[in-house]
Amino acid sequence: MLFTFLRTLSASWHFGGATRSRSPAAALRGYEQALSSLDDPRVNPEAPWSRSMVPLALVGYCDAAEQLGCEEQAERLVARWRPVLKRWAQQPLTDAERRAFARLAPYLEGGWATGP
Secondary structure (H helix, E strand, O other): OHHHHHHHHHHHHHHHHHHHOOOHHHHHHHHHHHHHHHOOOOOOOOOHHHHHHHHHHHHHHHHHHHHHOOHHHHHHHHHHHHHHHHHHHOOOOOHHHHHHHHHHHHHHOOOOOOOO
């Protein structure tokens, strides 16, 4: 659990930088780094702090990708997380998580055809 917590701290640092970025390209990189910190087999994605970070970082990533015209890139990243996201979307823990899943719905259904 300690490893998961430490990786989530790293992800939070990247997430914060991405959120504050005014450049979609820099934000995209920050969200990608946050998600990369959590994409380790030793990280427990069910830990509350990890579970909270993943959908929020994916929403930020998808928003930045959309601004840059990189929806296919976002689709590939969401595909990696899709199995766990679909499970979590069935029972969101918070309103923020519920909103994130609503925003990610086109990706969770397997494609980004028309946008949100």
